[in-house]
Amino acid sequence: MSAWASRFPLKGNKLIVQMLLLLVIIVLFSFLSPYFLTVTNFMNVLNQMVEVGLIAIPMTMIIISGAMDLSVGSILAFSAVCMGVAYERGIDIWISMIIGLLAGLLCGAVNGYLIARHRMQAIVVTIGMLVMLRGLVYVINQGRPISGFPDAFYFMGQQYIGFIPVNAIFLVVMFLLASFVMKKTRFSTYVYGIGNNEEVVRYSGISVVRIRFILFMLSGLFSALAGIFLVSRLASAEATSGTNIELDVITATLIGGTHIFGGRGSLSGTFVGLLIIVFLRNGLNLLGVSVLYQAVILGALLLLAVGNKKFNGE
């Protein structure tokens, strides 16, 4: 065994370790539950992971840059409710959708302005926005859920192409696109650079303010997108939408090997991290494990995965 281990050192093979963990989870639950390893169940899981997945894209980038966005769940709800209210006022659903996206962008811009331009702490600013926006959501709509959207709109969250959910296809396309951006463009060099040594990037004549601003705008936009997909999937825009989603998103990102202090990480890792937590949740659900125990297990997994140096390839 030790010879095998030394021939395939864990160092630098973070992604392989994460994939192995995913495989173990899938195999384990296949034995424990007869319903787990079925196409229907898998597609269900994919369908349900889209919102967390969409937000995990900019979150990974932001954490790589050495910051954090805790306001994503509130932005999600704010965008969803803005869209719902616009539709209720008789605005066309697609235009309402754009209004929802603009609302998200606006929130991202506020975050970005305070954090990038005024060099305020990202955690402080986004906690402020988390609380404030959630309050605003209740104010806008008195906490009443909005439903009754046209059928065409449900296409995004409920329809399947062949046997694959539309929203899952969208998520995968977004991940591929973002992966390309984070591997092949100069934006990625700047983001990793800022995460490793912000001063050097600034001293290289690059506007760190602009990069940070773009990152938080992206986060706002993707949170809004997630909000719209959530409304489409559940057929209802609610004030409680997306509560605590930031914890799932950050957990997936960290299990995916992104370093909490920035500088290191990848979107492919985040994607695997995402699959790990959704399959774990789904399997535990099928076994009838209570949500409360699920939280305990997920938390323990995070501690093991991120605290364990071998797992992190260090």
Next chain:
Amino acid sequence: MRHPVLKMEGISKEFPGVKALSDVSFELYPGEVHALMGENGAGKSTLMKILSGVYSPTQGTIRLKGKEVTFGNPLDAQRQGVSIIHQEFNLFSNLTAAENIFIDRPEMVGRFRRIQWSKMYDEAQRLVDSIGGGEIDVRQEVRHLGVHSQQVIEIAKALSFQADVLIMDEPSAALPENEVKKMFDVVNRLRAQGVAIVYVSHRMKEIFEIADKVTVLRDGAKIDTRGIEEVTEQSLIQMMVGKEVGQLYPVREQKHDQEVVLKAEQLSLDSAHNVSFELRKGEILGLFGVPGSGTHTIAERLFGLRRGTGEIIIHGTAVKINSPSQAKAKKIAYVPPDRHRQGIIKPMSIRQNLSIPMLPQLSKYTVLDEARIKEMSKEYMEKLRIKAPSDGQSVDFLSGGNQQKVVIGKWLAANPDILILEEPTRGVDVGAKAEIYNIIHQLAQEGLSILLISSEMPEVIGLSDRILVLYKGTIVHEFAHGEADQEQLLQRASHPLSEGGCL
């Protein structure tokens, strides 16, 4: 005959590849202020680090009050009676003065592990009063205190350990002019109390005002110890500088009547006042001054890192430079003094580090043009002779000299008109130094205008076509090519009012 309180004998210190100190002996008597002088890299700080327990010597002995001692760490040294006050104070700004003085001290802890607050405040106040800091309330948090008062707290902390030896490292550097006098009062009181003080400073004026004796180090060896009345400013500088500048520096041909590339007019911001100068095409203009004289501020202003008043004129047109990206657009490049914090991104590859400023030009629709980036990094690795197995290697594994070449290379790739070099050879070994000097010379030959800021005098003298000397934020002298030697340069930079430069 008094006995020395401290006797260091035959101290040598070797670091891998470098001999920082060789066979240095040093004696210190109670109640004397002993100045320690030398150029940067002469070994002053290594000697003081050995004395304060940061390093242990490779060879040699330290005797304190006649007994041979070894210090495991700075706290150990402090307990045995040797304290150091660094240029940057080590105080907790959110704790009170008294807490700072007596932090982590068992004698202030009473029964049931309770802190004896009243004893601590009384004792702290007594210490502070004893060195003339009567106006300081030790119950105040340190952040409310001025710089001088903070220094008093540092000294009180050292005294609370019954210090026999107190090392003061550039104690006047952080102080405004009017507070230096107060600091001297404190030093005089300590001397009267019999404390032996090692006073490390670059400032000639102060040495003559406060010191009893002076020891000069050069290239890791002791040159001499003399009574202050036996030396003059001239003879001290002579001792510090020693031999003439060697063959490290390429011979520069003088070109005249070149066009003015950069004109700075009346630049002012914090330490700098109305600084004006002209930089010509293909010229190396040296800017020299002691720390705090404003040379660094001028560099930051020109590169847009800081804003201030005055005008910057490039190729005859006044330009606004409010950010590094604007400076880059005006073809100004800056090699900053601290490469670890400002120059290189350590975990990233040589290629990435070299290409960072130029990425907008090396990508299409933001997608990186890998082929061109590789070509560019290969070109600059060859041009600057950066030694590494490949350009994919992380810069963390490079030697200091090669890292510095990466910082210079990344700006050469940006094809600037004006290159500001600040401390271009800090922490670089002699071989790489010569290479870097050659590169700088070559670049100027090719028509690049270079502003050279350095605290190493031989470097400034050896490379520059002209040298401007800054003192307290104003230009006090200009040396034409070949006019300056180290003595005059140091004199102008440290004590501009004396006319000794004409001797």
